[in-house]
Amino acid sequence: MRSSQAFYLGIAVGGVVVFLYNSLRKKSQYKIYGDVSELIGNTPILRINSLSEETGCEVLAKMEVYEPGGSAKDRVALGIIEDYEKRGLLKKGDVIFEGTSGSTGISLAMLARSRGYEAHICVPDDTSTNKIRLLESLGANVEKVRPASIIDKNHYVNKARSLAEQICNDQDDPRNAVFADQFENEVNWKVHYQTTGPEIYRQCDGSLDAFVTGAGTGGTIAGVGRYLKQKVPNVRIVLADPQGSGLYNSVKYGVMYDSVEKEGSRKRHQVDTVVEGIGLNRRTKNFEAGAMYIDDAFRITDKEAVEMARHLVSKDGLFVGSSSAVNCAAAKKLAEQLGPGHRIVTVICDSGARHLNKFWKITSEDTSGP
């Protein structure tokens, strides 16, 4: 080979090496996410060391607090919005209505902003000012409604539905409106069946003995429970229910009842507990979709939830919201019941930061618990 040929060959080989290097570098291990909805799902799983060591079981938590909107409701809000989009019912400027006192409104407001929709959220007027300010900061219209029974047309869920209908029926309003309806809209449990359940199954390499979580709409327990039962037939699906909720008795004895329902003893709230987001005194379509897969239930008192929240901070550095504290308290009880050597998965639903002016106020101030 002549020296000039060797020279050009060297240049060509060098060029190929540089090209390969650059193309490999472009396919970096770090994905650049396109918008906030791409950050939803694929949350990590964490071993809760204190509970694992105390019980001899492996207690794992699906960290839904890592969602961009701070809770698993991001999955549900995205599923509901995409369903309406596929059906051609949402275009820029249209309005999404929901009746919620919590996380779903925050997730809907976040996604509505990122996709050019309006979010109109009806909340009970005793909703914490923190949450109302958060919703408003996310650009939602927030409507405060007096607390009422679910059969009352002024209940915040019914109010959101009727406001959506009003826009749809108004010939002069160019906007369309949809009602998210997280309690009855079965997109909710299906999203958990399609995403949260398979993620937990994969993250556990298909090996787990129980899944325990609370029910607000019932979407999580129904979707995850249904998926896991199909993949791991012996897995136990267990409900973690706060005091004041009728679901515990409904699962254990087939009767929707709680002692606070006794005549004259019911307080102002639908479910009398300091815990937010879980507990219910009716069976929703989303709960029904998974009810047949629920094997057992634990009732967790407010005192037990507060004690667990303190425990998780002091032993594991985990600052969790009230429903997560209920979940972990039930996971511990279940671990004690099953005995050492089992793997139990629960959910950290949201952060304690969202509960600073209620649950964590009690948790920090009152050392004897509520």
Ligand SMILES: Cc1ncc(COP(=O)(O)O)c(C=O)c1O
């Ligand atoms: C903080 C929090 N945890 C748990 C849940 C319960 O989830 P699900 O509605 O899927 O039963 C909710 C529901 O609103 C929630 O807001």
